[in-house]
Amino acid sequence: MPQASAMQKSKKVVILGHFGVGKTSLIRRFVNNQFSDQYKVTIGVHINKKVVTLSAEDSISMILWDLEGTDSLEQVRDAYLLGTHGVLFVFDVTRPSTFQQLNSDLRIVSKKIPERPLLVVGNKKDLVSEEELNKLLLDHNISHDYLTSAKTGDNVEDLFLNLATLLNNDA
Amino acid sequence: MLEDHKKDYSRERQQFVLVDPKGLVLDSSGTLIPIKKGLILNQLHPFFESLETLQRLQDKKFAFYCVHLQFGNHDLITDIDILRKKEGMFIVIHDLTEHYNSYQAVAQARNESIINEELIVLKNAELEERERFKNLFIQNFSHELRNPLMSSMAFTQILSDTSLSAEQQQLLDVLRDSHVHLKLLLEDTLSISMIASGRLVLKNTIFNLQKMLELLSFTYTTRASAKGLQFNFTPDKKIPVFVEGDRLRLYQVLTNLLDNALKYTEKGSVGLSVGFNQQWANKVHLHFAVTDSGPGIPEDKQSTIFETFSQLASPGKQKGTGLGLALVKGLLVLMDSQIVLQSIPGKGATFSFDLGLKIPLQSELQNHLEIGQAATSRKMGNPGRKYKLLLVEDDERVLTVLFKMLMDANQFYIDVLTDGAMVLETVIQNEYDLILMDINLPNTRGDHITKIIRDFPFKNVKQLPIIGMTAYAYDEHMQAYKEAGMNTVLAKPFDKEELLQTIFSLLRP
Numbered sequence: 180m181p182q183a184s185a186m187q188k189s190k191k192v193v194i195l196g197h198f199g200v201g202k203t204s205l206i207r208r209f210v211n212n213q214f215s216d217q218y219k220v221t222i223g224v225h226i227n228k229k230v231v232t233l234s235a236e237d238s239i240s241m242i243l244w245d246l247e248g249t250d251s252l253e254q255v256r257d258a259y260l261l262g263t264h265g266v267l268f269v270f271d272v273t274r275p276s277t278f279q280q281l282n283s284d285l286r287i288v289s290k291k292i293p294e295r296p297l298l299v300v301g302n303k304k305d306l307v308s309e310e311e312l313n314k315l316l317l318d319h320n321i322s323h324d325y326l327t328s329a330k331t332g333d334n335v336e337d338l339f340l341n342l343a344t345l346l347n348n349d350a
Numbered sequence: 351m352l353e354d355h356k357k358d359y360s361r362e363r364q365q366f367v368l369v370d371p372k373g374l375v376l377d378s379s380g381t382l383i384p385i386k387k388g389l390i391l392n393q394l395h396p397f398f399e400s401l402e403t404l405q406r407l408q409d410k411k412f413a414f415y416c417v418h419l420q421f422g423n424h425d426l427i428t429d430i431d432i433l434r435k436k437e438g439m440f441i442v443i444h445d446l447t448e449h450y451n452s453y454q455a456v457a458q459a460r461n462e463s464i465i466n467e468e469l470i471v472l473k474n475a476e477l478e479e480r481e482r483f484k485n486l487f488i489q490n491f492s493h494e495l496r497n498p499l500m501s502s503m504a505f506t507q508i509l510s511d512t513s514l515s516a517e518q519q520q521l522l523d524v525l526r527d528s529h530v531h532l533k534l535l536l537e538d539t540l541s542i543s544m545i546a547s548g549r550l551v552l553k554n555t556i557f558n559l560q561k562m563l564e565l566l567s568f569t570y571t572t573r574a575s576a577k578g579l580q581f582n583f584t585p586d587k588k589i590p591v592f593v594e595g596d597r598l599r600l601y602q603v604l605t606n607l608l609d610n611a612l613k614y615t616e617k618g619s620v621g622l623s624v625g626f627n628q629q630w631a632n633k634v635h636l637h638f639a640v641t642d643s644g645p646g647i648p649e650d651k652q653s654t655i656f657e658t659f660s661q662l663a664s665p666g667k668q669k670g671t672g673l674g675l676a677l678v679k680g681l682l683v684l685m686d687s688q689i690v691l692q693s694i695p696g697k698g699a700t701f702s703f704d705l706g707l708k709i710p711l712q713s714e715l716q717n718h719l720e721i722g723q724a725a726t727s728r729k730m731g732n733p734g735r736k737y738k739l740l741l742v743e744d745d746e747r748v749l750t751v752l753f754k755m756l757m758d759a760n761q762f763y764i765d766v767l768t769d770g771a772m773v774l775e776t777v778i779q780n781e782y783d784l785i786l787m788d789i790n791l792p793n794t795r796g797d798h799i800t801k802i803i804r805d806f807p808f809k810n811v812k813q814l815p816i817i818g819m820t821a822y823a824y825d826e827h828m829q830a831y832k833e834a835g836m837n838t839v840l841a842k843p844f845d846k847e848e849l850l851q852t853i854f855s856l857l858r859p
Contacts, residue, residue, distance in 0.1 A: 189399050199465045218465075220458040222450060223416020223427065228396040242396045247416070248461075258414050262403030274468055 189240040190346040191262055195255065195288060196269035197277040198248025201302040204329035205269065206245050209339045214330050221247050224259055231343040239343045252287040265296040265346045267338070272301045272312060278321055296345035298324040300338060305331050363445045367391070370438040373401055382428075382445050383421060391441075395419055401432070401439060410434045416450055419443075427451065481546060488543040489824065492536050496821035497745050499536070500843035503529045504751035507846055511758070533843060534605075538673050541602065544824060545680035551825055552684055556710045556718040557597040560589060563624060566601075570608050574620050577612065582621035582641075589624055590634055592715055594708040599681050604638065606674040607701050611642035618643025618698070632709050639702035646695040656689065735761070737783040737857055740776060742767045743819070744792055748842070752786070755846045770794035774802060777811055783857055789820040789831060789839075797834035804835035815856035819844075 194202045203221050207213050210229045225245040232238040246259055268288055270278040278301070288297060301321070304312060305328040312326065325341075327334040365380030373392050378385045385394060392398040397417055404412055412432040419426045427450040431442040506529060510522050544550035567583040574581035604622070611620045625637035647655060656679040679689050682703050693699035710718065739762050743749040749766065756762045765780065767773060770791030777785070785803075789796040796818055806812040818831045818839040831839045837856050840849065 189402075191400060191403070198461045218462065220454060220461050222454045222457050223418060224414075225418045226396045228399075240399075242399050247457075256415065258412055261407065261412070262400050274465070274472070276468055 188347070189242060190264040190343075191242045191244060192265045192267065192342065192346070193244045193246055193260060193263050193292070194267045194269060195246060195252060196248055196267075197250065197271070197274075199274070200248065200269045200271040200277050201329045202248065202267075202269050203245050205267075205300070205302060205327065205335060205338075206243050208329045208332055208335045210243070212332070214332075216330075221245060223247055229339075231340060233343060233347055237347060239347055241339065241343060241346075252284050252291075255291070257291070260292055263292050263295060264349065265298075265342055266292055267298050267300055267342065269300045269302050271303050272315060272326065273303050273306045275319070278319060281319075281321055296342065296349055298338065298342055298345075300324065301326045302329060304328045304333065365443040365445075367441040367443070368435070368437055368439070369401070369441065371405060372438075373398065376437060380443075382426060382443055383419065395421070397430070404432060405434075405439065416446075485543045485547045488539055489822065492540050493821040495536055496842040497748050499529065499532060501747035501751050503533070503843050503845060504755060508751075508754055508758075535673075537602070538606070538677050540824075542673050542677050542680065545677070545684065549824060549826060550680075550684060552596040552599060554594050554596055554708070556592055556594050556715060558591060559593045559707070560585075560591045562597060562601060563589075563622075566604055566608065566622060570612070570620065570622070573612060577615075579612070579615055579617070580619035582619055582623075584621065584623040586624060586626040586636075588626040588629075589636065590629075590709055592710055592718075593634060594710050594714075595705075596685070599685070600705070603678050603681050603703075604640070606678050607640040610674055610701075611640050611644065611699075615642040615644035615698075627704060629709070632711070633706050634709055635704060635706045637702065637704050639700055641698065641700045643698040646697055646699050647691065647693040648695050652691055652693065655691075736763055737761060737853075738763045738765070738781065739853075740765050740767065740773070740780070740782045740785045740787075742770065742773055742785065742787040742791060742796065744768045744788060744790075748788075748819075752849070755849055758846070759850055768792070770796065770799055773799045777803065777814065778808075781810065782814060784815045784817065784853060786817050786819065786853070787836075789818055789822065789827075797831045797836065800831075800835040817852055817856065 194206065196202055198220065199218060203219070203225065204214060206225075206227055207215070210227045224247065227243045227245065228240060229243065230238055230240050244259060244263075246255060249255060266288055268285060270281060272278075281299070285297070285299065299322065301312075301316075301323045304326045307315070315321075316323065325334050325338045327338055329335060360380070362381070365378065365382040365385065367378045367385055368376045369391050370376055373390050375385055375387050375389045375391055377387055383394070385391065392401060397414075397419060410433065414430040414432070417428050417430050419428055425447070426445055427447045429444040429446055431444075433440045433442075503526075506522060506525050510519070510526070514522065541550060563583075563585055567581070571581040571583070608620065608622060619642070621639075621641045623637075623639045623641070625639070627635040627637050629635070656675045675689075678701075682689050682705075685705060687703045687705050690702050691699065692702070739756065741749070741752060741756070741764050743752060743766075749768070753764060753766065756764055765776065765782075767776060768791075771793040773785075773787070773794070787796040787799065791799075800816050800818070803814060803816065804812060816836045818836040819842060820827065820831065820839055821842045828839050828841070838852060840852055
């Protein structure tokens with residue numbers, strides 16, 4: 180019996196956040212299942228692709244735009260954001276400077292990329308205890324969607340799979 | 351000729367690609383990327399998958415800077431211009447790998463430096479928080495210890511005034527010794543914590559140095575003799591009688607060094623020598639040395655024994671808290687001095703330091719002596735007169751002890767309150783000579799009540815002498831209580847003599 184051919188959509192995802200929060204590491208973990216402790220600054224944009232199978236009939240080709248981290252999201256070049264379908268905003272749970280302005284950062288993201296699925300991710304969760312993490316999130320009143328560790332891989336697959344589902348539903 | 355060079359240069363650094371609306375490559379020039387006519391562009395690199403979206407937009411030109419393109423092992427960093435043309439899209443790829451690589455190195459250094467700085471700030475904040483927590487713990491812990499210690503000390507004193515057998519008296523002496531030791535430990539712990547948090551401030555006053563040294567000599571001759579040791583005291587004859595410095599802290603340094611020497615010496619001698627280095631301007635420079643014939647300190651331990659909780663640990667033979675030498679080091683640093691250790695294992699040790707102490711001017715000394723005489727004459731009050739005191743204390747044990755101490759003096763009528771909220775009403779309705787008041791009271795704090803009293807319009811109330819009592823003995827607390835209007839503050843634990851002396855120093859004869 181002939182199989183139904185999978186319907187594949189291509190979706191552009193931009194990964195935003197301050198520098199050094201682990202955006203590149205999250206993508207490397209998701210795309211290549213690799214991790215390096217060595218920090219290499221991203222300049223400009225790296226573009227990766229991974230096909231995510233959602234069901235026997237459905238898969239999504241995620242085009243992941245790994246953007247250079249900046250002190251302010253206002254500095255992100257608009258050209259990079261053209262045609263974006265979904266956004267990951269990443270902060271580093273060990274560095275308050277990356278989430279202290281979270282709400283205003285998210286407002287900028289929503290202004291630049293309106294009405295697109297957006298997931299907020301606290302990365303490097305392996306570096307703090309659960310107790311510290313809960314206190315930190317409570318103290319800074321942070322609403323997040325995922326807490327991940329690119330180093331251990333914790334929650335990384337779930338994060339991208341969830342985003343793929345949202346993108347699929349958003350189509 | 352020039353055109354050829356231009357073409358060669360351009361071929362190596364730029365690539366021009368023309369694609370139709372479906373992304374099919376119509377033409378390509380240059381060799382940067384293996385793009386050939388007839389290929390589908392978005393299959394070559396995920397960047398080009400965005401072309402489809404761009405075609406739906408109205409803009410005529412799009413510029414993408416610093417785009418990383420990987421083809422096999424070949425990595426390029428490029429600027430890409432995309433222009434709308436009638437055939438589809440015209441794409442210009444500029445190879446700027448070299449330029450961006452140098453920028454990358456700068457960005458790497460900048461970001462690393464910012465992140466490291468942030469992490470250092472966080473680490474420091476964490477260390478400060480830990481230190482703050484530790485000091486708060488010590489502060490609260492010492493506070494909790496002070497009230498029971500005070501009761502215990504006072505009851506021991508009361509007990510010793512009753513008729514006891516010789517054996518009971520001896521047991522009581524042991525108990526009294528333990529109290530003194532416990533009180534000293536408490537003071538040392540608090541001092542260490544204050545030094546660590548930078549809150550210990552030296553209080554320089556004029557004091558009789560020779561008298562202090564004689565007291566030390568007497569005390570340690572007795573203690574050394576009890577252990578079968580000889581005590582050698584060798585003061586230089588040129589040591590001045592009166593100097594200006596922090597007597598309490600110098601005493602703390604010397605007693606800690608002498609205690610340490612006695613503790614570790616099993617035979618031979620312990621000694622204190624005070625040498626005269628020089629006198630210059632109005633400062634005398636002295637050399638203090640505490641020597642012992644104990645086991646000495648191994649070379650590898652000599653740098654660590656001044657750390658907090660450090661001891662020369664031999665199994666089963668730990669003695670003391672390990673705070674003494676750390677305290678000595680910290681106090682001497684505050685005094686602009688430094689502890690020096692010389693030791694040969696098996697042959698004893700010498701701890702020494704140089705100290706500069708101010709010599710008071712004759713007028714200052716005269717003034718100091720007059721104040722001292724006046725205080726002594728007021729020491730025991732007017733025996734023919736009874737004073738009315740208001741005692742405010744909520745701790746039942748401390749209250750009992752204080753009440754007993756005051757009653758035994760037979761010079762007071764005492765009213766007692768345990769609730770801060772009752773104080774104001776009581777002082778308005780009664781005439782008191784003095785208020786003795788705890789700081790931490792239920793409902794209202796003692797220093798707050800004092801502030802209100804000092805703002806009263808009635809002179810007899812407003813000027814009432816108030817003595818505060820506190821188990822929070824940090825300098826800044828004491829200062830704050832005095833600023834609130836308390837005449838003086840007694841740090842718990844204190845004994846009967848200290849209490850009565852303080853009361854009579856404030857009472858009118």
